Amino acid sequence: MARNSQPDQALMKMPSFKAMRSFVAAAKYRNFTRAAEALCVTQAAISRQIRELETYLGTELFIRTGREVKLTSSGTTLFDAAQLSLLNIFQVTERIRREKSDKRSLTLCCSPALSALWLSHKLKDFFSTNPDVDLNVITTQHFLVMEPGINPDIFVTKTIDLRPGYLRVPLFHEVVYPVCTPRFLEAHPEIRTLEGMRRNTLLDLNPYGRSQLSEQVDWNVWFAFQSHDLQIPAAQSPHYFSSNDYSLLIQMALDDQGLALGWDHLVRHLVKQGHLVRPVTEELALRESVQYLMINEKKEDDPACRDFKDWLITQFKT
Template sequence: MTKHANADQMLLKMPSLRAVKCFVAAARHESFTRAAETLCVTQAAISRQIRELEEHLGTALFERVGRSVKLTPAGSIFFDAAQVSFINLAQAATRIRKDYGDNARRTLTLCCTPAFSALWMSRRLPSFFDENPDIDLDLVTTQNFLVMEPGVYPDVFITKHASVRDGYVSKTLFHDRIYPVCTPSYLAAHPEARTLEGLRDGILLNLSPYGRSQIAEHVDWGVWLAIQHLDIDDRPSTGSHYFNVNDYSLLVQMALNDQGVALGWDHLVAPLIAEGRLVRPVPQEMVLEETHHYLAYREESANDDALVRFRTWFLAQLDS
């Protein structure tokens, strides 16, 4: 009962939404006349609503300057809060009309890592939109799948967590294959990179673990070379650069710009290799057979038409 009482008290303390709407229009246009034209009411109606709002708040919200008006300090504070609230309401109304209205279009919310979004999704999404013109996608990227911002409830996760959240069904996709990649021109200029020792001593572009604490395993050059029985610490102390960054998309772009050798995750760089933009300087690779990527989707929506179509398209893309 207490919760209901508190909620009712909050509503009783709220000013009239009609008055707030008039206030926002007047603040945006710095004119009661323009606000009246925008809302298709009389200037007297605007003045009356704002006067009632000022009485409710107990302070002036505008200073009258000739034919225009200017927000007072209190008015500025209230305008910032009111404008954000109206934007949120307008966005919610748009989503409801789109998803539940008479001519509803379905919207699916997807969640994946920034690297998967940039290197895998971006090149394939046009085919999804071509095949499904009545489905819109909201794509959310994160490295932290276990803690999402309030109000974000993805329909689909593409993640390395076998159980990302209660109420989701997980389908096993693939495991990681990791190998060095560089451009053909970089390899031509640095033929020593064709050997493991030459690779170790050359310009290495490394994926930092910073901000990736939720990933079960982290593979960097130290780990990859250790699997090949080489020690990263044996690099010459005055040798080539060792560049560290936690943004994998940037790392791949640097490799594409002839700036060194990066570790390539096969599902992300294989198309670039197929196009000839990247090559594998050595044949060795690291295969993580015990860890997988997963497609997780809402169990309650498993038979939803839009979700079924996305799932079918996504798995077909993997097979191709």
């Protein structure tokens, strides 16, 4: 039979998968015997694979010191790359295997803040009634630029023009109000007024890397909506901290380090539990800023997708 293409030299010269797996196990456990036990093979098999790999590379990968082994500089370089590559292969094959199994699986994409501050303490309720669903959660602040091959079944986002093929269900509009701990309020009673709040420690959300999430609402914007007389830049307050990591700001507020702006759907449970309080009644209702549930139309009738969609809608309604 005539050949249609030249041999792939890169693939032909690549070390065997079995040898790389043995090497990673030996490097991880620093002992050939423990590596053999982890892979359910003999110690001799591990030694042979390592020896063949070292011969192929023309350098030693381990320094043998009694029962333990240590990586050489070449071994360290190879381990850093090999471990990550093998983990990536494992994760991909597991995802494919799950997709072909009887167990139902879904991929959800949302912001890091929604994942950390809302989803993390809500999912136990979903799994208690849907133990047969595997959920893969991907967080991003860049909804418009997803990595190739990532096609979530469900999005929760304000970015409605994601891509063709997704159905849109409105969940809620955003409401923003100041929050702090009861201890911080007790120590700073002046923050019961807008002016006193303006002169206190403000934990601010900056826009870096967030352009695809929404319009920016920071302390200056929030104060401007409350009173045109409060126009001193937030950065000129006695103590000011800024970050684009919203979860960090809320954690700092929980640690009594200042005032943060609380998005109601993210901090409501913390207020209800008494971990945070609202020092003033003023709030900013962003009725045009709506969070949507975006569903891949190909999965609209999928039982797992339908159950998760119904659960999400119920959670936000309550």
